[in-house]
Amino acid sequence: MRLLTRSERLVTPWRNGGGQTSEIAVAPASANADFDWRLSIARIDGDGDFSAYPGVDRLLMPLSAGGLELLVDGVRQSIPRFETIPFAGETDVSAVGVTAPSQDLNVMVRREFGAASLVCEVVERSRLVSSLTGEVTAVIALDGDLRVNGERFDSEDAVLSDGSETIEVEGIGRIAIARVRPVSRDGD
Structure with missing residues (x-):
């Protein structure tokens, strides 16, 4: 069992440059984009597209008080704080209506894993x-x-x-x- 504190994490830009990610854990430990699974907290500063991750299943949980508005394959969805939405990494997903920085918890798992x-x-x-x-x-x-x-x-x-x-x-x-x-x- 390992304690992973927030203060020990590196913050990196999203693959598409549209936000920032604080990686909690990843396997294998040396993985970049070729992970089996990844757990992270993302910061969304404004409206924009999510990075594509073909072959990866994603779970997203908004952490900020207002929840998060997403456009998922053209359909607008309101995700309340602490609720989870699943979507495939190849799905067209965008944050919309962002008026203040927002955070969300993400779990990504390579489907074949x-x-x-x-x-x-x-x-x-x-x-x-x-x-x-x-x-x-x-x-x-x-x-x-x-x-x-x-x-x-x-x-x-x-x-x-x-x-x-x-x-x-x-x-x-x-x-x-x-x-x-x-x-x-x-x-x-």
Whole structure:
């Protein structure tokens, strides 16, 4: 289990230059665009297109108070704060109606590698998050006064587990739970 603090992350421009990304974790660790999966927080400063990621399934969760307005293949969608929208990396997606900088949590998984899930949960005193063998589980602090396994757990900090471990989050606040499951292959 690893604690990944917000202060340790590098911020890089999007592939298309339309925003910035703070990468939480990626596998393999040395991957650039050829990742199996990636977890990040993006900053959107204005209206514009998302970068294309053919062959990648994406999950996006707005973190800012107003949520996020997207144009997905020409259809306008309002995504409330802490709700998740799935879309394929080759889908034509644009942010629209952006009047103030906005942040969103992203999970991207190469389709041939596996699948992912992303949910927001409320912590009221204590929450145990278990991960299964072979599954990568990330818990991301969203807001509130939280501790993880006894350590301070600030907003946008993350804990990553890639084994059958249990992460204990204590306090009052909200967390996001992201899970990446490799595709099981016959004969493996």
